[in-house]
Amino acid sequence: MHCPFDALLKSIAHHGDLVRRRFGYVIESHSYKRRESVKGHVEALTRHICAQAPSGDPVEDGLRELISEGHLTRYGQLMEYVHHHPRIERTIGMFHKYGRQLPNNRREELSVLEGMFVPLNVLDWIMERAVHQYEFWLRVSDFPINASVWSSHPMDRPQTADLLNMIAMAIRVVTTCYSVPPPPTDERMALYIFLTPFGKRLDGGNRDDQFHRVLKSKFESMPEAPAVIAAGYNTSKISRTISIDNVNSALYYSGQRKYITIWRREELAKVLIHELMHHFQLEKVQIDNLVEAFRLNCSKTVFCSFSNEFVTEVQTWYLYLVYRQAVTPRNAPGLELVVRSEQEHCLKKISQILAYNGLTSLSQFWNNANPRYTINCNCSVVYYYILKGLFVQDIDETVLGLMLPRASPSDRNSIYRHISRMSRKYASAIKRGIRLWDGNGDARFTMMGT
Numbered sequence: 001m002h003c004p005f006d007a008l009l010k011s012i013a014h015h016g017d018l019v020r021r022r023f024g025y026v027i028e029s030h031s032y033k034r035r036e037s038v039k040g041h042v043e044a045l046t047r048h049i050c051a052q053a054p055s056g057d058p059v060e061d062g063l064r065e066l067i068s069e070g071h072l073t074r075y076g077q078l079m080e081y082v083h084h085h086p087r088i089e090r091t092i093g094m095f096h097k098y099g100r101q102l103p104n105n106r107r108e109e110l111s112v113l114e115g116m117f118v119p120l121n122v123l124d125w126i127m128e129r130a131v132h133q134y135e136f137w138l139r140v141s142d143f144p145i146n147a148s149v150w151s152s153h154p155m156d157r158p159q160t161a162d163l164l165n166m167i168a169m170a171i172r173v174v175t176t177c178y179s180v181p182p183p184p185t186d187e188r189m190a191l192y193i194f195l196t197p198f199g200k201r202l203d204g205g206n207r208d209d210q211f212h213r214v215l216k217s218k219f220e221s222m223p224e225a226p227a228v229i230a231a232g233y234n235t236s237k238i239s240r241t242i243s244i245d246n247v248n249s250a251l252y253y254s255g256q257r258k259y260i261t262i263w264r265r266e267e268l269a270k271v272l273i274h275e276l277m278h279h280f281q282l283e284k285v286q287i288d289n290l291v292e293a294f295r296l297n298c299s300k301t302v303f304c305s306f307s308n309e310f311v312t313e314v315q316t317w318y319l320y321l322v323y324r325q326a327v328t329p330r331n332a333p334g335l336e337l338v339v340r341s342e343q344e345h346c347l348k349k350i351s352q353i354l355a356y357n358g359l360t361s362l363s364q365f366w367n368n369a370n371p372r373y374t375i376n377c378n379c380s381v382v383y384y385y386i387l388k389g390l391f392v393q394d395i396d397e398t399v400l401g402l403m404l405p406r407a408s409p410s411d412r413n414s415i416y417r418h419i420s421r422m423s424r425k426y427a428s429a430i431k432r433g434i435r436l437w438d439g440n441g442d443a444r445f446t447m448m449g450t
Contacts, residue, residue, distance in 0.1 A: 005395040009335055011404050012318070016325025019176050023326065025168035028137040035150075038106050041127035042095070042120050046078060049098050058222050059090045071214050079120055080208070083243035084215060086222075086233040088378040089302045092116040092244075095123075109150065112192045112261045116302075117248045119198070122263050126150065126194050136164060140171045142182035147191040167191065170272040173323045177405045180280050189279065190259035191272075199266040202246050202356055203443030212239045231300040234374035240357055241376040246445055248379055252278040269323055270448050274316040283311050284402060284409045290387060293416060297368045298375040298382055310383040310391075311402065313447075317342070317392055318403040320448055338450055345449030346389030347426060351433025352445070353385060362430045366423055384447060390422040391415070 050064050063081060066072045072081060082091040096114045104110065109126055130150035138145040147167055149155075155163070171189075174180065183189075216235045222228065229235070249271045250262040260275040262268060277283060290296070291304040298304065321339060350362070357375045359365055364373040365386075375382075392399065398418045401410040409415075 004397060004400050005339075007400060008318075008395050008403070009339065012321050012325055012339070013335060015173075015177050015322040015405075016328075017330075019169070019172050019322065019326040020330075022141070022176060023169060023172050025138050025140045025164070027164070028139055030137065031135045033133050035109075035131045035133055036105055037129070037131050038104060038127040040124075041099075041102075041104075042078070042124045043075065044102060045095050045098055046072075048102060049094065052098075057090075057094075058224065059085065059087055060094055062218055062222070063091075063094075066214070066218065071211065075124075077208070077211055079245070080211065081215065082120060083245050083378060084219075084238055084241045084376075085378075086219060086228045086231070086299070086301065088243060089116040092118070092120075095120065109194075112253075112259060113194075113263070115251055115253075117244050117251045118263060119243075119245045119248075121245070122194070122196055122198055125196050125198070126263070130194055130196070134160070137188070138164065138168065140168045141175065143171060143175060144183070144186055144188040145171065145191060146188040147193065149193045149195065151195045163193075166269050167193075167272065169323060169327060170269045171276065173319050173326065174273055174276040174280065174282070177319060177322060178280065178282050179405075180282075190257075192259060192261040193268070194261075194263040195265045196263055198264055200247055200249065200264070200445040200447075201443045202242065202352055202445040209239070229371075232297070232371065232374050233299045233301075234371050234376055236372075237357060237374065237376050241378055242353070242356070242381050243378040246379070247381050247384065250275050254278070267446055267448065270316065270320045273319045273323065274312060277312050277315055277319075282315065283308055284315065285311055285412065285415075287311055287412060287415070291382060294419070295367045295369070296382060296386075297365045297370070297373050298377050301378050303378065303380045304382070306380050307383065309380045310387045313384050313388045314391055314399075314402050315405075317388065317448075318405075324450060342449055343393055346385070346392060347429055348433055348437075348449075349385045349445070349447075350389045351430050352437050353381060354430065355434045355437040360431070360434055362423060362427045387419060390419050390426065393422045393426055394418075 049060060050067050054061050066081060072078055085091045093116060099110060106127055113123060113126065129152040132151045132154055134149045134155065136147045138147060149163065216238045219235050249264040249267065250260065252275045253259050258279065260279060262271055287307045287310060289305060290307045290310060291298060291300065324338065325335065353375065354362065354365060359373055365375060396418065398410045398414045401407045402415065
């Protein structure tokens with residue numbers, strides 16, 4: 001009798017061995033230069049914005065008002081305003097718009113860090129600390145790669161070798177598993193990697209209750225407040241917004257100049273695999289707005305339209321297990337244990353998200369319109385953690401269809417039904433996990449557990 005879980009293990013082992021046998025890369029050339037440090041970049045942006053005349057934009061004018069009233073006196077409070085704002089895409093965009101007007105000798109870095117996904121603390125750290133730039137021209141099989149790497153410290157030879165091995169192995173996993181043909185020309189894939197120390201975390205930190213009361217009042221009095229509240233933004237949970245500070249690690253830019261930018265050292269291989277899926281356009285199905293499909297009780301920010309991140313992340317989950325198998329010694333036991341551990345890790349993260357937002361069960365998040373239980377998420381946390389985490393719990397033909405590279409994906413309704421079944425089946429386990437997570441334990445928020 002065919003067992004889907006055994007089929008998953010067999011496929012991971014097969015692809016892992018295949019990648020291991022074919023692995024190799026060539027360094028065609030490399031270079032190094034030291035860049036000048038730019039201190040206080042984000043603070044300079046703030047001063048520049050506040051020096052402008054009122055624009056009529058409530059996001060910009062609201063920032064100026066908070067500063068003039070003496071509320072934004074610390075860098076951390078600026079971060080809170082930007083990343084808790086219901087219109088985070090506009091607050092981040094505001095900083096990038098004005099950043100291009102400042103004199104700056106680090107425009108190369110800024111040009112690949114634009115967008116609403118890069119946290120301001122990361123941007124500031126890169127401007128001030130990432131002064132060592134390495135350029136590597138690689139060839140992984142027939143794929144030419146240009147990898148630009150920024151670090152706060154010089155990299156020695158073993159560190160460089162480990163990094164290049166990781167990059168090449170991630171590329172090899174994706175191109176081998178999906179039989180990706182090499183580019184028809186010698187156009188190089190562009191990677192920009194910033195080795196920052198910021199890990200993904202979900203904890204309370206040092207909460208400033210007085211400041212959050214001010215923010216709550218400001219957000220509720222915005223001219224567009226009725227539309228914001230109707231969209232599900234729960235201002236009572238202003239201190240618990242999950243944003244790009246907690247989750248996002250990279251972006252893929254698909255314009256005329258295509259590139260991948262990664263700004264966390266943490267989970268670098270897994271993140272690169274995810275972005276390579278976008279680069280090679282390997283998402284197997286197009287999914288409609290899952291937040292609306294399941295009536296999920298979360299804030300309807302711009303990120304909620306990125307439903308296909310769920311598909312990409314499910315495929316990445318499988319490919320990372322292949323990557324892990326490929327870099328693990330042949331005689332190492334425990335592939336089944338690793339997969340089970342990753343499934344358990346997914347449930348723990350779901351419990352952590354719900355507990356962080358004061359929810360006591362999955363049902364409060366699922367099919368529920370009560371704003372008391374709304375999760376404020378100015379990022380794609382619903383797709384990366386909750387829906388993916390539920391989907392991978394029981395391996396059946398629907399899961400294999402979406403996960404295995406050469407399998408035909410099931411229709412969207414089958415995918416929806418599987419997620420719904422998992423939400424019912426694992427509700428009790430998630431509820432136990434919520435009770436166990438007290439907010440003072442392990443706050444790491446990695447997408448993979450191993």
